[in-house]
Amino acid sequence: MASSANSNQVPKVYRTVMEDVINEVRELFLDEGVDEQVLMELKTLWENKLMQSKAVEGFPTDEQKALQAQQQQAQQAQQTQSQTQPQQVLLPSAQQATPQQVIVQDPKIFQHMSAPGMSTAAALALPAGVAPIQQFITPQGQLLQLVRAANGAQYIIQPQQQMLQVLPQMQPGAVQAPLIQQVLTPLQGGLSQQTGVIIQPQQIVLTGNKVQQNTQAAAMAVQPEQGAAHVQPQPQPQAQAPQQQPQQTQASQQPPMVLQVDGAGDTSSEEEEEEDEYDEDEDEDKEKDGGEDGQVEEEPLNSGDDVSDEEDQELFDTENVVVCQYDKIHRSKNKWKFHLKDGIMNLNGRDYVFSKAIGDAEW
């Protein structure tokens, strides 16, 4: 079995901790008179950051699993929607960009704003906290709805067929609707009454007019790390299309970067050759804050030897830290023995946990 027990454990443990914390602080929030929605927003922010860090593999939530299933269903199903009531919410997997036809952002905020008892239903009506405050029709004739969510962020709900167009607010509460100057939609048959889409502010996708390029660009851009954040005024999309296309061509030609950690073994072997250079770094401050400086200075040393591997440099960006408690730390001459317990490790960018760790080192 290739997968280790540890990487199977970590997501569950983290998930447990998160649920515990959120449930315990719910009372605190209520005591302070803070709305439940803020609690949900905290949870969402927390989850998103964890996923963005890529420190935890396959950090799933029950919602996301359901979303993925629904997403695939929604692609095939065509639902008639009235323009004023987009009921279908496509919930995507926020972690991995699904290079499929339907590209939707993570509407966790959207979900959480609904009643707590609401499960991840495939069809969600606009929750009470979200009210369409503005509807406008794009030059293409599509009816868009500007929705102001309870948390201040504004979303655009638009009936979409196979593409996702998002022009969300970058700063919740501070941006007004006019910023969203144009929403470009792939016109496949004009007004389509497909599923509505809720977009989260964090991912902005700008697509051109050409459908094909849109598909690629949006598919690429949906990936969290590649959201191209351009919002360009385009009163006439078709006139501006040529300008967009080169940009999107660039975006679409960038393959999704997948960080390979498999090469850890190779990495360390390269490092062993540079032990002498590490000695020079001893003088550097090895405090926690200074540790980052040490990393920065190591990179130029490493980058000279690296031929083409950007991944190694990215690995070096993470300072491998183990935070734990100890049972015993023993030294005999220059031989140290460590008996550690209850630790969380971040090695090569990934998180691990242990209940016991025993180590040897020579000074």
Place this chain on the structure above:
Amino acid sequence: MAYQLYRNTTLGNSLQESLDELIQTQQITPQLALQVLLQFDKAINTALANRVRNRVNFRGSLNTYRFCDNVWTFVLNDVEFREVTDLVKVDKVKIVPNCFCSLVGHTTECTLAVWPCLQMFLNSLTLISSDL
């Protein structure tokens, strides 16, 4: 009081960042954020103690060791972490085992390890007893 040392982990940092964002938008008070972090400390300590049951071995060369403010910090080079199924190699790793509250239970090991820190250790005992 649970150890706060797990705040500087992926999980803890992401929580702190999220709380900071909410504070900046004034959706919660700093006081409330602190309460959340305290709750997080409890939850993570409990989870690690009860839910995690695995063992890791590691071997490497010790670059530096430090014992300051009742906290050990080790920097190791060329370390191999072994679990039953995994092998993870890193070139440099910092280990920060917290001994703040555990000094009372592990005094002898602590003092034997590094003599010069004995005085600091004795000072810390009074601090701990007042905390308890």
